Amino acid sequence: MNGKTDIIVVGTGASGLFYALNIPANKHVQMITKTAVDESDSYLAQGGICVLRNEDDYDSFFEDTLKAGHYENDPDSVEVMIRTSPEIIADLLRLGVEFETRNGELAYTKEGAHSKPRILYHEDLTGKEITSKLLAQVRKRKNITIIENMAMIDLICQQNRCSGVVANDKNGQIHLFNADYVVLATGGLGGLFHSSTNLQHLTGDAIAIALKRAIALENISYIQIHPTTLYSQKPGRRFLISESVRGEGAVLYNRKMQRFVDELLPRDLLTKAIQEQMAQDESDFVWLSMQKMGSDVIKVRFPNIYQHCLEEGYDITRECIPVTPAQHYFMGGVKVNLESRTSMEHLYAVGEISCNRVHGANRLASNSLLESLVFAKRAANDTIKYYETARGDQPMIDFADYQDLEQLKFDYKTSILDEIERSKVIERIDHKKA
Ligand SMILES: Cc1cc2nc3c(=O)[nH]c(=O)nc-3n(C[C@H](O)[C@H](O)[C@H](O)COP(=O)(O)OP(=O)(O)OC[C@H]3O[C@@H](n4cnc5c(N)ncnc54)[C@H](O)[C@@H]3O)c2cc1C
Numbered sequence: 236m237n238g239k240t241d242i243i244v245v246g247t248g249a250s251g252l253f254y255a256l257n258i259p260a261n262k263h264v265q266m267i268t269k270t271a272v273d274e275s276d277s278y279l280a281q282g283g284i285c286v287l288r289n290e291d292d293y294d295s296f297f298e299d300t301l302k303a304g305h306y307e308n309d310p311d312s313v314e315v316m317i318r319t320s321p322e323i324i325a326d327l328l329r330l331g332v333e334f335e336t337r338n339g340e341l342a343y344t345k346e347g348a349h350s351k352p353r354i355l356y357h358e359d360l361t362g363k364e365i366t367s368k369l370l371a372q373v374r375k376r377k378n379i380t381i382i383e384n385m386a387m388i389d390l391i392c393q394q395n396r397c398s399g400v401v402a403n404d405k406n407g408q409i410h411l412f413n414a415d416y417v418v419l420a421t422g423g424l425g426g427l428f429h430s431s432t433n434l435q436h437l438t439g440d441a442i443a444i445a446l447k448r449a450i451a452l453e454n455i456s457y458i459q460i461h462p463t464t465l466y467s468q469k470p471g472r473r474f475l476i477s478e479s480v481r482g483e484g485a486v487l488y489n490r491k492m493q494r495f496v497d498e499l500l501p502r503d504l505l506t507k508a509i510q511e512q513m514a515q516d517e518s519d520f521v522w523l524s525m526q527k528m529g530s531d532v533i534k535v536r537f538p539n540i541y542q543h544c545l546e547e548g549y550d551i552t553r554e555c556i557p558v559t560p561a562q563h564y565f566m567g568g569v570k571v572n573l574e575s576r577t578s579m580e581h582l583y584a585v586g587e588i589s590c591n592r593v594h595g596a597n598r599l600a601s602n603s604l605l606e607s608l609v610f611a612k613r614a615a616n617d618t619i620k621y622y623e624t625a626r627g628d629q630p631m632i633d634f635a636d637y638q639d640l641e642q643l644k645f646d647y648k649t650s651i652l653d654e655i656e657r658s659k660v661i662e663r664i665d666h667k668k669a
Contacts, residue, residue, distance in 0.1 A: 239625075240265040242618065243400050243414040245387045245441070248275035249362070250586025250607035251420030252369040256330070257615030260378045262622075265412060267385040267402055269421075270436050272370065276422050276587070277604070279432070280362025281477035281539065282346055283354035284327075284604045286320045293317065295350050300602060303348045303501045304566075304595020307454075312593040315573055316602070319609045324355065326612075332368045333357060346478040346600035348501040354601045359477055359537045365604065385410065388637060390417060390444055390582070393630040397582035401632065409637050415625050416618055419577075419584040420611070423565040424458075425472075427648055431562035432464055432475045441588045443647030445569050446654055451578035453590040454567030456658040459598055461563030462505040463487075465547065465556060466520035473561040474543055476523060478502070478600045483536060485525040488555065490516035503597045506560045513559070520557035564603060566594040575614035581625075583618065585611040 240263050244251045247268040255264045268275075287296055300313050328334075334355040335342040343352040357364035373379050384405045391399035391413065399413040419441045425433020445452055463481070464473035481487075481498040489495045489512050496508040512521055525533055530552035534541055541551055549556045568590035575583045575591070586607040593606050637643060 239413040241414065242416045242418065243267065243412050244418040244420055245400060246275070246420035246422060246586070246588075247272045247370070247381060248420060248422050248586060248607070249277035249366050249369060249604055250422075250611040251418065252366065252373050253608045254418055254420060254583075254585055254611040254615045255379045256369060256372055256376070257612045258378070259619060260376065262378060262619070264379045265414070266373075266379060266381045267387065267400070267412065268381065268383055269386040269440075270384060272381055272383050273367070274434055274436065275366065276362075276425075276433055276437060277366040277607070278363050279434070279475070280365075280604055281359040281475060282479045283344060283356030283361045283601045284324070284365065285349075285353055285599075285601045286324045286355055286605070287317050288343065288351075288353055292351055292353060296353060299348055299350055300593075300599045301595065303597050303599035305597060306595065307592070308595035309592035311573060312591045315613075316593050316606055316609050319612075320605055323605065323608045323612070327365060327368070327608075330368055330372050332365050334361075334364075344479050344482055346482040347499040347505065348599055349482075349601075354479070356479065359479070359539045362604065387421070387440060387444070388640070388643060390448055390579075391630060391632065392448060392579060392582075395449075395578075396580040398625050398629060401637065403637065403640060407640055409634060411632060413625070413629055415623065416581050416583065418614065418618075419569060419582070419588055420586050421588045423587045424651065425562050425565075427651060428562040430464075430473055430559075432461055432473050433562070435472060438644075438648065439565070439588070439651050440647060441569060441584065442651050442654070445577075446650050448579065450582070451570040452568065452654070453570035453592065454596070454658075456655050456662060457566035457594075457596055458562060458655070459502060459564035459566060460506045460560045462502055462509050462560050463523060463558040464561040464563075465544065466559045467547070473559075474547075475563070476540060476556070476558055477537070480523070480525060480537060480540065483532070484528055485523055486527070487558075488522040488524060490518055490521075492522065495521075501597060502563075502600070509558075509560055520559040522555040523558045524555045525551045526553065526555075564598050566590065566596065566598055571610070573610075573613065574617035575610045576617065581623075583614040585614050
């Protein structure tokens with residue numbers, strides 16, 4: 236498959252879909268995705284999406300985000316995210332997304348490190364609700380097409396200008412997609428880790444390609460561990476026990492069934508406390524109890540978690556579950572400005588793979604779907620405002636580079652993990668200097 240399109244979006248999670256929906260109908264958007272269209276972390280989001288409820292909450296929302304991020308956040312990015320949040324929620328409602336309501340008004344929940352309830356949710360399936368509705372809208376648009384099982388393995392570029400994507404299908408066949416603009420919306424990198432809440436095919440491919448193509452990266456070692464995932468000895472993805480469970484009153488116990496921590500600490504601090512407790516207990520997990528919430532509340536508020544735990548052999552209305560920390564979110568990524576432009580011309584990055592430093596060193600719960608949508612829309616608006624069609628000849632592609640796809644995958648993984656280690660060393664040196 237060789238062809239030219241206006242814009243190619245790599246990834247069909249919330250950020251990629253929302254970018255595409257914000258492009259006018261006179262531009263063709265080709266979306267490609269590594270596996271099935273609905274296999275994205277966006278579908279897995281349980282807790283919810285933050286929103287600025289009113290002006291009175293601005294300062295505390297801002298401060299909560301910065302405090303969780305250890306004040307390493309870019310204040311301009313945070314301001315843009317918070318200020319744009321009501322507009323994004325209005326967009327979602329218009330597109331058919333349904334959030335929980337109480338007496339006809341939107342209902343809000345709270346999670347760790349939030350000083351006020353400001354999170355909109357849909358049961359414990361908020362991500363599925365948002366992403367499936369975005370996908371339904373995309374499917375209605377004649378100017379947007381999606382190809383599944385098509386994995387980006389390189390960018391087509393010369394002289395720091397991007398003009399397309401090299402991809403392979405599931406039979407290993409190589410395809411070239413030429414375009415005026417390319418948007419990276421490839422999500423996180425949990426697939427590189429032994430234990431992660433992310434889908435296994437999310438392996439940070441865009442980071443490896445950015446390293447290869449000298450595209451600027453930022454905060455690449457800033458990887459968030461989620462404190463509470465369901466402990467399992469089975470290989471594969473770890474099931475998340477959402478922070479909103481603790482926000483609604485679940486408590487953590489050590490081996491002796493004693494509470495040992497404030498369950499609503501920011502994620503990094505809670506993770507540290509749990510890891511210390513696990514070491515003391517000489518155990519691979521601690522216990523989480525939701526019983527105090529009551530059976531009815533659990534079943535209505537957290538039906539997905541209830542059902543999943545039941546399938547794993549735990550009835551959370553009656554018993555504790557073993558939980559343990561696992562890799563969860565990538566705060567770093569491809570460096571972008573406030574319009575999601577990367578250091579390479581005609582190349583944008585949106586969602587979890589991008590880094591505009593909105594999250595600083597540690598993401599505040601339920602800020603990532605919001606961030607993905609806010610900056611995807613800005614990227615789409617920026618693309619259209621400055622639209623330029625491709626000029627000149629396309630660079631020659633050396634297909635020999637892609638002959639051994641297994642080796643390429645291995646090299647990409649190694650290059651990302653090496654870069655993460657390298658930047659950790661630089662961080663340690665910088666801290667010593669400070
Ligand atoms: C279990 C879980 C619960 C979460 N809960 C919340 C929550 O409650 N609130 C919140 O705000 N955030 C939450 N998050 C985080 C949030 O879901 C993600 O940060 C966000 O959805 C990322 O969206 P995205 O569009 O950037 O990436 P994703 O939704 O992960 O989509 C990435 C897309 O890129 C594709 N892709 C990847 N590599 C390639 C490639 N090489 N070629 C082609 N396609 C590729 C994938 O197939 C996929 O379509 C949660 C995350 C997890 C894992």
